[in-house]
Each structure stands twice: as C-alpha cells, then as structure tokens.
Amino acid sequence: MTTLDIPDTPFAVVDTDRLDRNAARLRDHLSTLGVPLRLHVKTCKSVEVARRVQAGPITVSTLAEAEHFADAGYRDVLYAVGLDPHKLPRVAALLRRGVTLTVLLDTLVQAEALTRFAAAEGLRIPALVEVDCDGHRGGIAPTDPTLVHIGRSLGDHLAGVLTHAGESYFAYTPDALHKAAQHERDVAVAAADTLRAAGLPCPVVSVGSTPTAHAATDLTGVTEVRAGNYVFFDLVMAGIGVCTTDDLALSVVVTVIGHQPEKNWVLTDGGWMATSRDRGTQAQAVDQGYGLVADVHGRLVPGLLMTGASQEHGVLSTRDGSPVPDLPIGTRLRVLPNHACATAAQHDRYHVVSGGTAIEATWARHRGW
Amino acid sequence: MTTLDIPDTPFAVVDTDRLDRNAARLRDHLSTLGVPLRLHVKTCKSVEVARRVQAGPITVSTLAEAEHFADAGYRDVLYAVGLDPHKLPRVAALLRRGVTLTVLLDTLVQAEALTRFAAAEGLRIPALVEVDCDGHRGGIAPTDPTLVHIGRSLGDHLAGVLTHAGESYFAYTPDALHKAAQHERDVAVAAADTLRAAGLPCPVVSVGSTPTAHAATDLTGVTEVRAGNYVFFDLVMAGIGVCTTDDLALSVVVTVIGHQPEKNWVLTDGGWMATSRDRGTQAQAVDQGYGLVADVHGRLVPGLLMTGASQEHGVLSTRDGSPVPDLPIGTRLRVLPNHACATAAQHDRYHVVSGGTAIEATWARHRGW
Known part of the structure; x- marks a missing residue:
C-alpha cells in the first residue's frame, strides 16, 4: 500500500473522511431549508470530488471548467462570472452539445451582445442578471431600473437573478454571518420581485457563498444555493467560525x-x-x-x-x-x-x-x- | 495573423523585444566581469525562453524542471534547493541519463545520506554546500566548522559552495544593492577559502540573485552567477531599481x-x-x-x-x-x-x-x- 511517505514532496492531499463530513453537513442543512445545492467546482476542479459530493447541477468559474465537466457528463452548468461577449462562441458550442449552460451579466451591453449573437446562431442562451447584495464585486442594485431594462433586453434568454455575498468572508460573528445570509436572500428575492412586477419571468433565484450557505435559516423564494469552498474548507473559513481546523x-x-x-x-x-x-x-x-x-x-x-x-x-x-x-x-x-x-x-x-x-x-x- | 485580441482571456504574454533586451543586458554585464551565467529557469520554466537567452548551464528549483530540461537536451543542471534524501533516486536517474546534475545541501545528515546512496549506486553525485550570506533562508555561515565537516563527509562528491543573496530583494538603493552583491561574493569566496584551507577542493563558487547579478562590480573568485527573474523582470524588481516598468x-x-x-x-x-x-x-x-x-x-x-x-x-x-x-x-x-x-x-x-x-x-x- 502506498502511503503519504512515498510520493516525492510537495503534493496535495484530500482526506475523504473530512470531505464526506463537510458534504453531508451542507446537504443536510440545505435539505432542512428545502433548497437544492448547485455545487461550485471552482475550488476542487475535480470530477471525482464533485461526484463524491453529489450528482446534479454545478457552478463553474471558467469555461474550461464547464467544458471539462461537460466531458464528464454534466449537463446543467452555471458559469458564474460576468460574461465577456468574446467568449460566446464557446458558450454556443456547449449549448449545442446539450449542456444547459447559463451565463451571468449585469449590463445592457452584455445583454445586447448576447441577444444579437443568439439570434444569429439560432440559440437560446439562458442568462441570469447579477445583483449586488454587499458591494463586494459585480452586480447591480435590486432597485436599479437597469435591472428591468436588462431583463427586457434579454427577452426569452432571461432565466433569473443571482447574488453572491462575497463580503461574508469578512463576517466574524455568528450574528454577522446570519445577517449576511438573510440579506443575500432578501436582495435576491427583491430583485426577482422587481422583474416579476415588470411582467418578466424569473424562474431562477440563485444565492450563495460558503459562509452564507451554512448560516442561512430561511431561504424562502430562493431556488438554489451555490457553495464550493466548503468541500475542503480552510483556515480563513475556520477563522470566521464556519468550520474548525478538524474539518480541513x-x-x-x-x-x-x-x-x-x-x-x-x-x-x-x-x-x-x-x-x-x-x-x-x-x-x-x-x-x-x-x-x-x-x-x-x-x-x-x-x-x-x-x-x-x-x-x-x-x-x-x-x-x-x-x-x-x-x-x-x-x-x-x-x-x-x-x-x-x-x-x-x-x-x-x-x-x-x-x-x-x-x-x-x-x-x-x-x-x- | 492572430493578435492579442483573439485568444480568450486571461492569458500570459511574453514580449521578446523586452526579453532579448533583458538577456543582453545581463549577458554583457557578466561578460565584462568575466563570469559565466547559469540561467535559473524557475521563473520562465520554458525551454523556448531559456534557449532564447543562451545555450549553456541552467539552475532549476525542482527535479521536474531538471527532467523537463534534460528531455530538451540540457546536460549541466544545478538543483538549487536543499536536498531531500528521499529524492535521490530521481537524481540518480538523471545522472545515468548523462546529465551532470549537481545538488545542494547544508547539513551532515544530507551529506551522509548522499554518500551512502551514491556508494550503494556506484555513482558520483556532485554536491554544493549552501552558505548563508544574509540570513534569508538556508545555508551555514562560512566560518561554521560544519562547513569543513560536510566537505569531508562528501569526499569526492564535493563540488563547491553556493550562496544566494535573497535579502537583496529588500535592498532599496543602488548602494545597498551593490553592498549585497559584494557581500554575496565575499561570503562565497570566504567559504571556498575555508574548504581549500582544510585541503578540500572547491572548483565551483556559485552566487546569484537577479538584484545582485546586476549590481555586482567585482566577482573575483566566483565561477558562476545564477539569475532567472531578470528574463521577465517585474514590479518588485522595478521597485528596487533593478529595472524600469518598460523592461517588464x-x-x-x-x-x-x-x-x-x-x-x-x-x-x-x-x-x-x-x-x-x-x-x-x-x-x-x-x-x-x-x-x-x-x-x-x-x-x-x-x-x-x-x-x-x-x-x-x-x-x-x-x-x-x-x-x-x-x-x-x-x-x-x-x-x-x-x-x-x-x-x-x-x-x-x-x-x-x-x-x-x-x-x-x-x-x-x-x-x-
């Protein structure tokens, strides 16, 4: 039997006892809340790890991940980084392979590029509008009229809204984590309500981050939770109390x-x-x-x-x-x-x-x- | 013609106008000082970059680099990270392929492991003793009696001494850089003198870092200079004045x-x-x-x-x-x-x-x- 004493160092090790425990913990928690997980594979970037966690939809951070997981049979993939229109041909290629690849955007420029490209290619390209819940990165405010303009521009391509509580990585108390989770949910649902009030469909209401996925206690109106770091966890997550060092x-x-x-x-x-x-x-x-x-x-x-x-x-x-x-x-x-x-x-x-x-x-x- | 507007981003670009200029600058400088370069390939990790800089001896930071460059025909390779004895079988495999692979060490434990392994395998494994010039990382003081003990323990495997002025990355004036270069040279030569005074051979006196390679004005007694970052340079090097942002x-x-x-x-x-x-x-x-x-x-x-x-x-x-x-x-x-x-x-x-x-x-x- 080969052991950790044999391969030349340095090398990375994954302990499946801990991986399985981490996977079960979030699975059980989300099951209680009645919301499915869309595993983010940007942390593991491994089909074997993803399969061990669950079958089902995934989130990716690059088109290379989308293509790699499509090769392994995954058919429901969310590409959760704002769309560079130059990458649309690879999106189209994945859709034509039978992969439901959903993209993300938060500007009219992107929405118009997508609809033009989709019309020329005769494709439906499902798109979520990114909503900002904490000023961390991308996304527009749920009250920004641009949200409805983008929704209208997308037409049949509009699939819903997405937010990511990236600032929850800097929430240091259980109360702060819980509030971040609640706010992430509230903003996503508010954005969905804005679209629906304008007569637009919003089937997908996607939220998530490892801290908020674990801290959420009410996800009413949310249709999926994204998280990926938690399969391994790390010292940053232990530092904010989402796990202990025994979970790494x-x-x-x-x-x-x-x-x-x-x-x-x-x-x-x-x-x-x-x-x-x-x-x-x-x-x-x-x-x-x-x-x-x-x-x-x-x-x-x-x-x-x-x-x-x-x-x-x-x-x-x-x-x-x-x-x-x-x-x-x-x-x-x-x-x-x-x-x-x-x-x-x-x-x-x-x-x-x-x-x-x-x-x-x-x-x-x-x-x- | 494909341009930088075509491949999907992000991707890395190397500008050979700048690469060639950086290569020529250090080549000319070391030529004036009369000391050959042993290019460190840990920065580029590319045979094409290395070939463009010069033919000749190289330094590597991993055995994977040594093997990769050996596959490309390189036959004089210095592995400049302290030896883990567990890796000796890969060292032996490279030597048996006709690669003069020199290793680095700074303890009697490593020297004894090397000599035992070499005797069992019937190989000569050239080894440099690492000497510390600035407290940056590994190496022993040039005055430490252990230096001679290691030299004796190595016997025929002893090939010389090596030092690396890693602290020169934090030298912020031309004078400080020049002093770091002078001191790196002085310590290496002093260590060589210590070995020779004990009746031991010391054919190799190896020094180097990108800052000190450029700042040195007298390398008397030094047999080779190692540098690798300078082929690309970067903002840290520009920040200490070794290059400008136009050189990156x-x-x-x-x-x-x-x-x-x-x-x-x-x-x-x-x-x-x-x-x-x-x-x-x-x-x-x-x-x-x-x-x-x-x-x-x-x-x-x-x-x-x-x-x-x-x-x-x-x-x-x-x-x-x-x-x-x-x-x-x-x-x-x-x-x-x-x-x-x-x-x-x-x-x-x-x-x-x-x-x-x-x-x-x-x-x-x-x-x-």
Whole structure:
C-alpha cells in the first residue's frame, strides 16, 4: 500500500473522511431549508470530488471548467462570472452539445451582445442578471431600473437573478454571518420581485457563498444555493467560525530539508509554489501565516506555523517563539492552507486518503481557461 | 495573423523585444566581469525562453524542471534547493541519463545520506554546500566548522559552495544593492577559502540573485552567477531599481467585464488565478496592488492599478481616486505583475509577441514537482 511517505514532496492531499463530513453537513442543512445545492467546482476542479459530493447541477468559474465537466457528463452548468461577449462562441458550442449552460451579466451591453449573437446562431442562451447584495464585486442594485431594462433586453434568454455575498468572508460573528445570509436572500428575492412586477419571468433565484450557505435559516423564494469552498474548507473559513481546523480536508505534504537553529526555523521543500501566496488570514484576528502545520497523520503540531515562503522553500517557526520541535531532515509534515481554492490551484492532482496515511486514489485536477 | 485580441482571456504574454533586451543586458554585464551565467529557469520554466537567452548551464528549483530540461537536451543542471534524501533516486536517474546534475545541501545528515546512496549506486553525485550570506533562508555561515565537516563527509562528491543573496530583494538603493552583491561574493569566496584551507577542493563558487547579478562590480573568485527573474523582470524588481516598468516582458491579458461607477471600479476577467496572490510590492515604497495596467499594446494606463482580486475577477481603480478612464465591456488590457515567477506559474503557456500585438508563437510552460 502506498502511503503519504512515498510520493516525492510537495503534493496535495484530500482526506475523504473530512470531505464526506463537510458534504453531508451542507446537504443536510440545505435539505432542512428545502433548497437544492448547485455545487461550485471552482475550488476542487475535480470530477471525482464533485461526484463524491453529489450528482446534479454545478457552478463553474471558467469555461474550461464547464467544458471539462461537460466531458464528464454534466449537463446543467452555471458559469458564474460576468460574461465577456468574446467568449460566446464557446458558450454556443456547449449549448449545442446539450449542456444547459447559463451565463451571468449585469449590463445592457452584455445583454445586447448576447441577444444579437443568439439570434444569429439560432440559440437560446439562458442568462441570469447579477445583483449586488454587499458591494463586494459585480452586480447591480435590486432597485436599479437597469435591472428591468436588462431583463427586457434579454427577452426569452432571461432565466433569473443571482447574488453572491462575497463580503461574508469578512463576517466574524455568528450574528454577522446570519445577517449576511438573510440579506443575500432578501436582495435576491427583491430583485426577482422587481422583474416579476415588470411582467418578466424569473424562474431562477440563485444565492450563495460558503459562509452564507451554512448560516442561512430561511431561504424562502430562493431556488438554489451555490457553495464550493466548503468541500475542503480552510483556515480563513475556520477563522470566521464556519468550520474548525478538524474539518480541513485539503493539505500539502512537505519534507523537512534544513534548520536554522539560531532563528528557530525549520525549512521545508514546500514554498509558495505548493501553498500559493494567499495570506487570507492576515486580516483575521489570528494570522496563520502561510498555514498551520500537522504531522503526516494530520495531527496539528501545537504552535507551529508556516511563517515564510520562497518559491520552493517553506519556513516553519512557532507562534510564541518557543523552540521548534525536533523535526529531523526527511520528516514529512502537512500544511493546512489559508485558502483552499488558491492552494489547490497550485497542484494538478490530489492524493486521496481516508483518515489515515494510505493513499487510496489519485484524482486529477483541471486548470486553465 | 492572430493578435492579442483573439485568444480568450486571461492569458500570459511574453514580449521578446523586452526579453532579448533583458538577456543582453545581463549577458554583457557578466561578460565584462568575466563570469559565466547559469540561467535559473524557475521563473520562465520554458525551454523556448531559456534557449532564447543562451545555450549553456541552467539552475532549476525542482527535479521536474531538471527532467523537463534534460528531455530538451540540457546536460549541466544545478538543483538549487536543499536536498531531500528521499529524492535521490530521481537524481540518480538523471545522472545515468548523462546529465551532470549537481545538488545542494547544508547539513551532515544530507551529506551522509548522499554518500551512502551514491556508494550503494556506484555513482558520483556532485554536491554544493549552501552558505548563508544574509540570513534569508538556508545555508551555514562560512566560518561554521560544519562547513569543513560536510566537505569531508562528501569526499569526492564535493563540488563547491553556493550562496544566494535573497535579502537583496529588500535592498532599496543602488548602494545597498551593490553592498549585497559584494557581500554575496565575499561570503562565497570566504567559504571556498575555508574548504581549500582544510585541503578540500572547491572548483565551483556559485552566487546569484537577479538584484545582485546586476549590481555586482567585482566577482573575483566566483565561477558562476545564477539569475532567472531578470528574463521577465517585474514590479518588485522595478521597485528596487533593478529595472524600469518598460523592461517588464511578462504580462497578463484580461478583458473588461463590468463597472461599478459608484466605487470607481472597472471589473475584469483576470483575478488572482491569472495574476497569483503575490503582493510583493506591498512592502515597497510604492504599493502596486496586484499590478499596473497597460492597454493591449503594452502602454501603461496612467494611474490605473489592479487593486482587488477574486478568483476570476480583477478590480481596477485609480491610485489617486481620479475617475477611471472609459474602458467599455470587452476592452482588453494587460496587467504587469508584481512577481513574474508567481504570475507565470498560473499559466501553462506564453503567447509570444515582439513589441506589437501580433502573436508569433505559443511557448509551453512546465510545472509540478
């Protein structure tokens, strides 16, 4: 049996015990609320992970993901990044393959480009209008008259509305998370009501983010919830209380390659190329550096952090300056990441374990655009 | 002719006018100093880029790079990350293919593992001892008696010494850069002298970093200089004065997909997946956000920065709060990166231009470990 002691480091590991638990937790929660999940695959970018979580509709962040999952048989795909009209030919190609690919937009320019293209191609291209609930990124206000103008411009292509509570990543209390979830739902439903009041259809009311998906208690009027990070979770999510460090399903196995005793440093072969440069916990109450450090079995080494990163070197030291534990050259460790989406993106595959260190499978990961 | 207006965004571009100029500049400088370059390929990870810079010896940051470049015919390769003894079988495989692969180490444990393995395999494995010149990362002091102990332990495998002035990335004046270069050279030569005084051979005295390679004025006693970032340069290097923004050969083409006029934001389809999360200019006098923004021809848009990044969304805004220029949906722009090594790593290929926007070639990029 191959174990985590065998492949050359650094490499990414997914623990299916934790993945399954995370998947079941949100599945049960959304089942109670009576709203289906549209899994966001931008975190895992892996058909094997997605299949393990659930069959059904998915959300993607790139057309390359849409094409990859279409190749694997997925037929209901939401591309949840504002449409660049230049990409419409790839949207058309997916629709002609029998994939219900829904796009996202928030301007009349995009809506008009879509309708012109669709008319010329003889296609219906379902489109959601992006609504802004918290000033995080894209989308228009649910009260903005442009919403109805876009809806009218889309005509038969109008499929509904979407919002994303991106600011919930910076909500630090259960109350703040709950309010973010409630507000995300309220804004999406308000936008849908605006369209319907104008005589336009709005079958889809899509909301979601990992924090709000877990914090929501009432999703009346919502037709689907998007979330993706939660399959792995990470230290940012643990920092805002959506999970604990025991839920983190993704880690990076590294090897000790040196020591600097005068600096109280342990050096590893896992630098930012293996963990990413994401420092998402820097703005949180507890800055976790480039990640917490566990032994190869996944048990946290108390007080040990990855505090520095060159391209292929990691620096481990202790949070409180106490001496680093004795970790001889060749010792394998696991780094728990700040941001699973970014760390996973540094790797082309996952080595899969179930609680222990036995590698039970290797799952490919897709990338690119 | 395909141009930068054709491929779906985001994608990475290399401008060979700038690449060639950067290559010639360091080639000429080192030629004056009489020391050969050992190109570090960790930045470009591209055989086509490396061949364009020079034929000859290379430095790698992973064994995957060593194997990839060996496949392309490279026969003199330095693996400049401290040796994990578990990786020795891949080192042996490269040596048996006729590649002179030199490894790096700084502990007796590694030296003993290497000599045991080499004896069992009947191989000579050339090894450099890593010497620390500035407390940046690995390496031992040139005066540390361990240096000679390691040298003795290595026996016939001892090939020399190596140092890397990693702290020079934080040197902000020509004088500080020059002193860092001088000190890097002095420490490497002192370490070589220590070994030789103990009766040990030290044919290789290897130094280098992009800042010190350009700032050095006397490399007496040094046998090779390593540098790799300089083929592309980046905003961190411009920030410390090693280059100007006109020298940056790598950029990422993105497309405008939205606006938030009330926030003075332009949204693009290039998020941190396309630029990396590297915020290397954050600690510099001028924080460039996630990068400066140029038009598709490469001309900087004055005052415009990429100030925010989600996975597949970039936020552009102005440094001084003045209104963002009129950049309609569909406009293509180029983001100049903080850190070329990190940004390039997000891409599997480079689209190649020579000053203009005509795409003359596509060069593959390697990755993984």
